[in-house]
Amino acid sequence: MAGPLFRGLRQSWRTTLVAWVFLLPALVLLSLSVLIPALMALLMSFTKTGLDVTEPLVFVGLANLRRLAGDPMFFKVLINTLIYLVGVVPPIVLGSLALAVLLNRSLPGIHFLRGAFYTPVLVSIVVAAIAFRWLYAENGLINGWLSAFVGTDFVPIGFLTNPFLALPAVMLVTLWKGLGYYMxxxxxxxQGIPKELYEAAELDGSDGLRKHIDITLPLLRPYVTLVAVVSSIAATKVFEEVFLMTQGGPADTTRTLVYYVYDQAFAELEISYACTVGLALFLLVLLLTAVRLAFAGDQGLL
Known part of the structure; x- marks a missing residue:
């Protein structure tokens, strides 16, 4: 008994060792690029430091957290981020699901249509932001079309200079870029749902929109949860669109959490406070992940 048991344990140990050897390079890279910087940022949120890494860290305890709690700009950018989250996630979930249902057919040219809707995902966010900034300009294409339609009395709309329009205008870029990916x-x-289910539903009198309510939505619940949470996390971390299109303006109406972290770190040189804001962002993302795990249950996708 001891011999086979010993050989089994040795084989199991050898398999585990080989697995860790293959994982080691990825773990080292992950530690150097993610884990160690994250721990350093957490440490620096309790200190006062600048860009000079040679200066000793001065421990200030909860001073940065108290500053965060009394910072009106932080709450403004937090509200902007939550508005961005609410304004982007539901349209992305519903829009990409509707596109997927429409394109889940065997029709001539269907692959071309799928590729066309996926093309924005392949466009660089820099190119997309510059293109939309030109479209939104007062002498841009959208205002040109509106002027041609309305006539000489038309007053150009400042999509990126109007405090009420700037944030929705930036949101539209995120929607345009994300719909194809989630589709x-x-x-x-x-395509993993058996067609026999739809055929049985049609025999029971469930057709059109009703069959999608009865069959498609329940079976796609894990996918809906996954898309909702992934798009929520992406929306809370939006930066490129804001940086390239509005620089946080006008009147800070498009300033988001990540842009505020960037602004504090590289414009104000408040590295430790930027780490504290980053910690708040991490907790927000962690909350969204916890919500995903709570709602997905055993059916959730990894």
């Missing part, structure tokens, strides 16, 4: 996720889920 592919829903397409993968739809």
């Amino acid at each position: 592919v996720i829903f397409l993968a889920g739809l």
Whole structure:
């Protein structure tokens, strides 16, 4: 008994060792690029430091957290981020799901249509932001079309200079970039649903929109949860669109949490306070992840 047991344990130990050897390079890179910087940022949020890494860290305890709690700009950018989250996630979930249902068909040219809707995902965010900034300009294409339609009395609309329009205008870029990506996720889920279920539903009198309510939505629940949470996390970390299109303006109406971290770190040189704001962002993302795990249950996708 001891011999086979010993050989089994040795084989198990050898398999585990080989697995860790293969994982070691990825773990080292992950530690150097993510884990160690994250721990350093957490440490620096309790200190006072600048860009000079040679200066000793001065421990200030909860001073940065108290500053954060009394910072009106932090709460403004937090509200902006939550508005961005609410304004982007539901349209992305519903829009990408609707696109996936429409394109989950065997029709001539359907692959071309799928590729066309996926193309914005391949466009660089820099190119997309510059293109939309030109479209939104007062002498840009959108105002040109509106002027041609309305006539000489038309007053150009400042999409990126109007405090009420700037944030929705930036949101539209995120929606345009994200719909195709999440559409592919829903397409993968739809193609995993047996066609026999829809045929049985039609025999029971469930057709059109009703069959999607009865069959598609319940079976796509893990995918809906995944898309909702991934898009929520992406929306809370939005930066490139804001940086390239509005620089946080006008009147800070498009300033988000990540942009505020960037502004504090590299404009104000408040590295320790930027780490504290980053910690708040991490807790917000952690909360969204916890919500995803709570709602997904055993059916959630990894």
